[in-house]
Amino acid sequence: MTDRNEQPPLHDLPLLLRGPEVATVMRVSNQHVRRLARSGALPASRISGDRSEWLYDKRRILAVIEGGDPWADLPPLLSDAPEVLTAAETAEFLRLSHPFVVELANEGAIGGFRTKGDRGDWRFNRRRIAALAVPTNRQAGEVSGGGMTGTGGD
Numbered sequence: 001m002t003d004r005n006e007q008p009p010l011h012d013l014p015l016l017l018r019g020p021e022v023a024t025v026m027r028v029s030n031q032h033v034r035r036l037a038r039s040g041a042l043p044a045s046r047i048s049g050d051r052s053e054w055l056y057d058k059r060r061i062l063a064v065i066e067g068g069d070p071w072a073d074l075p076p077l078l079s080d081a082p083e084v085l086t087a088a089e090t091a092e093f094l095r096l097s098h099p100f101v102v103e104l105a106n107e108g109a110i111g112g113f114r115t116k117g118d119r120g121d122w123r124f125n126r127r128r129i130a131a132l133a134v135p136t137n138r139q140a141g142e143v144s145g146g147g148m149t150g151t152g153g154d
Helices: 017-027 030-039 058-065 087-094 096-107 127-134
Strands: 045-048 052-056 083-085 122-125
Touching: 017 052, 017 058, 030 052, 030 096, 052 058, 052 087, 083 087, 083 127, 087 096, 087 122, 087 127, 096 122
Parallel strands: none
Antiparallel strands: 045 052, 083 122
């Protein structure tokens, strides 16, 4: 568990957060954040390959903290980005390492195209990459607005 006195301002954090950052902001344990994500009470997206990563949209975390609907429609991410993203830009947005993005692309976990056949650099459509950050863990009929009631603390 993080030191509860060292909470960074939410506005200083990137748009996509990782579990430990969410735990720090919400002042709960990493395990509690994972439980909330698995139950669908905390919107998250999971990028899977040989390893998997949970990502949390900062705007949705703010909605949870403020008692609003974390599942409300939000403007699309990356709307001001170029139509085609490099692997490095994709890695920066998804907060993953460049080699992991390449690994995911090679496995077919994220779709893209190579610039020079099998040995070229990967390129990705910004809308498809932004769609990876859309929460995918909502359990139909099990989560209502806020989603935090009855979750207990750690």
